[in-house]
Amino acid sequence: MRLLYVTDLHGSRWKYDRLLATAVACEAGAVINGGDLLPKSGDPFSEQPRFIRETLAAHFAAFDAAGIHYLACPGNDDLMCFDDLFETTCARYPYVHSLAGRKIVIGGYEFVGMNWVVDYPFRLKDRCRMDTAAYVFGTQYDTGLLSQPNGWRELPDWFTYARSQPTLADELGRLPRPADMTRSVYVIHMPPHRLGLDECGSGPRVGSAAVYDFLRASQPRLALHGHIHESPEVSGRWSTWLDRTLCIQPGQLDPFTYVVIDLATLACERYREDR
Numbered sequence: 001m002r003l004l005y006v007t008d009l010h011g012s013r014w015k016y017d018r019l020l021a022t023a024v025a026c027e028a029g030a031v032i033n034g035g036d037l038l039p040k041s042g043d044p045f046s047e048q049p050r051f052i053r054e055t056l057a058a059h060f061a062a063f064d065a066a067g068i069h070y071l072a073c074p075g076n077d078d079l080m081c082f083d084d085l086f087e088t089t090c091a092r093y094p095y096v097h098s099l100a101g102r103k104i105v106i107g108g109y110e111f112v113g114m115n116w117v118v119d120y121p122f123r124l125k126d127r128c129r130m131d132t133a134a135y136v137f138g139t140q141y142d143t144g145l146l147s148q149p150n151g152w153r154e155l156p157d158w159f160t161y162a163r164s165q166p167t168l169a170d171e172l173g174r175l176p177r178p179a180d181m182t183r184s185v186y187v188i189h190m191p192p193h194r195l196g197l198d199e200c201g202s203g204p205r206v207g208s209a210a211v212y213d214f215l216r217a218s219q220p221r222l223a224l225h226g227h228i229h230e231s232p233e234v235s236g237r238w239s240t241w242l243d244r245t246l247c248i249q250p251g252q253l254d255p256f257t258y259v260v261i262d263l264a265t266l267a268c269e270r271y272r273e274d275r
Helices: 013-025 044-066 080-090 158-163 168-173 209-218 231-235
Strands: 002-006 030-033 069-072 096-098 103-106 109-114 144-148 151-155 184-188 222-224 239-242 245-248 256-262 268-273
Touching (some): 013 044, 044 080, 044 096, 069 103, 080 144, 184 209, 209 239, 209 245
Parallel strands (some): 109 184
Antiparallel strands (some): 002 256, 103 109, 256 268
């Protein structure tokens, strides 16, 4: 089966518009949208639900009509208070699958998704976790925020709150387990550390030790990541091997960037298309 993998579209309508034609042209059996689906600009409490109801619903309907499977996870910039709306929207279309925390079987391959990320300096903490129990927090820009249907919940002491939650390592351990790791695909928004898939333009490498350890121990066939948009342009690397696992992080800057993968052979190619 051929996959088209894209991530971090952040509500870019022209990129969403191009995705279906691209999937048809490359004869993809499935498209995976790896997280950060919704707009960041403007008021997220009005823009994000509108985008789900209007743009994503029409987008999903088109893939459903084309008979192309579509697997997606909200990302760290997609407000968690709209997850129920996202779930009910996906559920309207048989070929559309909400993947976070689930295992979906398509074409004899098992797909597992996780959208928690390692804590960062920014205020939105909906999907943030300590990486491991030994995690050391970095400098924060301000107090933490969690999204709720009626607005923001402020966390004056984000560190204490975070320590009361599961770590990223814990969340990975809670995921459904594939029956056959050699035919499994993990969609983990957070990239692993040490592999050159996590490099920020300002210099730091911010990947997850927990994700690295999990993949090294589990050895799925394929691991798909995102989150750090500029990393491939900084490190020069968008794919690499971790023992028997192929890890891919396509990035997403101004061009429409995606990767086409043949699951049988793991041959893959990254494409960058201007508007």
